[in-house]
Amino acid sequence: MMSTQNVFIIGATGNVGSELFHQIELFDKPELGKHQNPTRIIGIADSQSYFFTEAGIHVANLDSTTLNSHDWMCKRIKGLLMCQGKPFGNSGLEELLHQVRFNGLDGEVIFIDATTGGQELLEFHKAVIKTSANSIVTANKNPVALSTMDDFQTLTADRHRYGMRSTIMAGADTVVDIMDFYDTSDHIESIEGCFSGSLGYICSMLEDGDAVFSQILREALEDGLTEPDPRDDLNGLDVARKLVIIARCLNFPVCIEDVSVNSFIDLEKYESVRSVEEFLEATKQEDEYFANLLTSARNDGKKLRYVGRIKIEEKNIKMSLGLELLDPDSSLATLRGAKNKITIFSAIHRNGYMIEADGAGAEVTANGIRRDLLPMLQHRRCGMYSI
Ligand SMILES: NC(=O)c1ccc[n+]([C@@H]2O[C@H](COP(=O)([O-])OP(=O)(O)OC[C@H]3O[C@@H](n4cnc5c(N)ncnc54)[C@H](OP(=O)(O)O)[C@@H]3O)[C@@H](O)[C@H]2O)c1
Structure with a gap:
């Protein structure tokens, strides 16, 4: 019927x-x-x-x-x-x-x-x-x-x-696959991923070297690629919430305070800054730091990524996130723009099980x-x- x-x-x-x-x-x-x-x-x-x-x-x-x-x-x-x-x-x-x-x-x-x-x-x-x-x-x-x-x-x-x-x-299939791995007792050993479209976009633009950090951030905001207040992306908490969901799907009783979060930039410096416009202006202070970081990354052949990591040993889980300089042959180094990627290493999927997809967008x-x-x-x- x-x-x-x-x-x-x-x-x-x-x-x-x-x-x-x-x-x-x-x-x-x-x-x-x-x-x-x-x-x-x-x-x-x-x-x-x-x-x-x-x-x-x-x-x-x-x-x-x-x-x-x-x-x-x-x-x-x-x-x-x-x-x-x-x-x-x-x-x-x-x-x-x-x-x-x-x-x-x-x-x-x-x-x-x-x-x-x-x-x-x-x-x-x-x-x-x-x-x-x-x-x-x-x-x-x-x-x-x-x-x-x-x-x-x-x-x-x-x-x-x-x-x-x-x-x-x-x-994308991340939540569903993680729950399936747990239900089939495939022991997950570690997970690494880039889960933020906006921070991924900023990393790619910095790598291209055509603009400085504060300019890239302003353009990302104007193009709707960041939250209305970009501090809500830069603080890393959105990614931290995703790590908590993944860990909970694996039956670890964790909460957001258990994630060791290194924000994209040191936001404590900007605590007294109120409006978004003032904040965008103030981030010009970061331009030189990122220019130097990217120059040394380029010289060493490394890629800049904002990475979330989960490491599981026995019954212990560690969750962390922050900016990393990755080897060019690492699985996350190939990512471009706002795309997201996760690699899961498990007892069965020893070489890494990967999911790569658009990480945001209403459609x-x-x-x-x-x-x-x-x-x-x-x-x-x-x-x-x-x-
Ligand atoms: N946009 C993406 O790419 C994306 C991707 C994955 C997940 N998400 C998640 O999807 C959700 C929606 O995102 P969005 O970009 O569509 O947000 P949005 O444009 O800000 O829309 C939020 C909607 O929720 C309503 N709302 C807020 N608080 C409410 C409450 N307490 N009770 C009832 N309605 C409430 C708002 O109504 P008012 O206008 O009346 O406040 C508005 O209709 C968010 O949780 C976001 O993290 C978004």
Whole structure:
């Protein structure tokens, strides 16, 4: 019997959320005949309000001319929330669960977390997993990286109800493969990776030598390659959260404080600097340091990379990250630009198991979320695409 996979997108007005809406509208239509149970959007929310309708939410006039018009989709979703949205009440996000229950849909909805939220999203994830039969797919790292290990285990106890592949490398296979290695008892000995698109881009630009550090940083910000405040990339904490998720998938009860973080530049020096503009101006102090570093790297034939490392010995795990000068034949030395790469060394994969992919971008991340939705589809079929 034909039924639908109902999704509720939280963070639908953001880069990832609106792109996800776009992709579901374009590619998960029942008339394409790909799946017996196509995906249907029954709810959208941002931080202020939500719109829920069992009938499904569609945006009219979606055609090939709007195929790549991300801004257009974002405006339409904001418009929908403005006209038909209901402001969150005192119970906050839990109201979404009440709505689903009230409409008899408990157990039939997948909530998608495409937000940047912290504690409130963690509480919501826990409420969904513990008090309902619904599921979660998240691109937001916070609930799995900044929570306790107990919370992590609660959330991920049933893999079929909790998808988080898009929390690392924008949905490439890292999370899924690491969990598979653990479940098949392939003992992982070490992991090395470049997990930051923005820091990878900066390293590549420094290597090209056409601009100084402060200029590269400014251009990366202007091109949308860094967080709105680039200090949020340079402090390394985004990469640290990814290392925590990987370690937790391997059943190590670690938290963010266990990662030895060497930030890309010494940010303590800039503690008194407030605005982003002031910070960009102040980073001119770093230009000479990086120019000298790159000259000596070039002379020695080395490559500059911001590397995350995990080393496992017996029951001990060490996690670290920082700038490194790598030999040109090392697996991470071949990386260019914003791409990410991870190499896993295990008892079985002694020569290194590698995954290389775009590490950021709304399009790939939304695709990663849809890949997490696939195993949750009832009666997913393989290679048989007509109804
Ligand atoms: N962009 C990428 O390439 C990428 C790749 C992998 C993973 N991710 C992750 O995906 C998530 C979304 O990224 P993004 O770039 O799309 O961010 P974004 O453009 O800033 O969008 C964030 C969205 O979340 C909503 N939101 C924030 N806090 C909320 C809360 N407490 N409750 C409900 N909604 C809330 C925002 O609504 P308001 O506008 O009302 O605040 C907005 O709709 C982040 O966690 C990010 O780390 C992003």
